[in-house]
Amino acid sequence: MAKTIPPLNPLRVFEAVARLGSFTRGADELHVSQSAVSRQISLLEDYLQVKLFNREQRGISLTDAGRRYQQEVSPAFARIAAATRDLLANNRSGPLRVRAYTTFAAKWLMRRLPLFQQAHPEIDVRLSTDVAPADFASDEIDLAIQFGDGNWPDMQCERLFGDRITPVCSPALLNKPGAPLQALDDLKHHRLLHSHYRSNDWPYWFNAMGRPDLAEHRDSMVFSSSILTYQAAVEGLGVAIGQISLLDQELESGALVCPFETVTRPGFAYYLLLPLRDTMPAKVGVFREWLLAETRQAAG
Structure with a gap:
């Protein structure tokens, strides 16, 4: 029986x-070149x-043979697609529970979640925030x-x-x-804004x-979160250290500017954490692929 089934990729094409x-x-539709389709x-x-x-001008x-073949093959692909949708729907039942840091959630994730919901309206995303380390054994998160x-x-x-x-x-602070x-020493005449969780x-x-x-500067304000720190900077209360990967909207709109060119990389990063398991639920896999694609696009 198996020998009568042609290669599946050419058949799909x-x-x-x-x-x-x-x-x-x-x-x-297949996101390949026309020459690749022709080869298949x-x-x-x-x-x-x-x-x-x-092949006509x-x-x-x-051809007649091609038409007869399509009449048999197309319903089979339609049934496969329907079965796959049903399977994914079953595996995606229940909300997808995502936890993130508040600043990441508000400044990066929330701005992109509508795109995910448009693409996957069947997945109910429940977002929570916490600075405590994730514990998949006790926390109700995916x-x-x-x-x-x-x-x-x-x-x-x-x-x-x-x-x-x-x-x-x-x-407004630039002039x-x-x-x-305009110069580093000018920071002595401006209030430095600090986030409690990013004091270094x-x-x-x-x-x-x-x-x-310059770190000994005495005129400063400390806020309980980076979100409040950035809002204070927008309002002109002083100068904050910004995680520029999270401030693209403010920088693009001009609400915030970078007075100096030097960007430093402390060595830390944002990570996606998942529990170790043999199989990944479909809804988790879909969100993971989307998240990785979004971060690649934002970085590139």
Whole structure:
């Protein structure tokens, strides 16, 4: 029985081209080149020893043999697609529980979640925030996004993107009367904004600039989260250290600017954490693939 089944990839290409009536439209649907489609059709015709398409000046048309073959093959692919949708729907039942740091959730993930929901409306995403380390044995979560050095034993850990920091401020501070912000020493005349959970960012950046003395600056404000720190910078209360991977919207709109060119990389990163298991639920796999694709796009 198995010997009568042709190679599946050429067969899939045939079904798409026959259904759409065009090598070009078939290539677009399958996200491959037209030449690749042509090669796959030739492979199938060679295997079957039957001509499936008439190549004409204005396009293609099915031969009689090709039409009969399509009538049998297309319903089979439709049944496979329907069975797959049913299987995924069953595996995706119940909400997908995602935990992330508040700043990552608010400044990065929430801005992109509508795209995921448009593509996968059948997956109900439940987002929670916490700075505590994920514990899949006791926490009711399917996956977590955490910030650190990548050392999470007994978990599947995938790097999303690294930490990049540089000062950010309201554009109004750049030419503030009597206290412009043009050079490093000008920071002495501006309030430095700190996040409680990222208290080492300013000292790290000053050390990287060769000016650790500036870390002794006395005029400062400390906030309980990075979100409040960034909002304070937007409002012109002072200069904050910004995780620029999370501030693309503010930087693009001009609500925040980077007064200095130097961006430092402390060595930490955001990671996707999953419990170790033999099989991954479909809804988790779908979200994981989407998240990795989004972070690659944002980085590139």
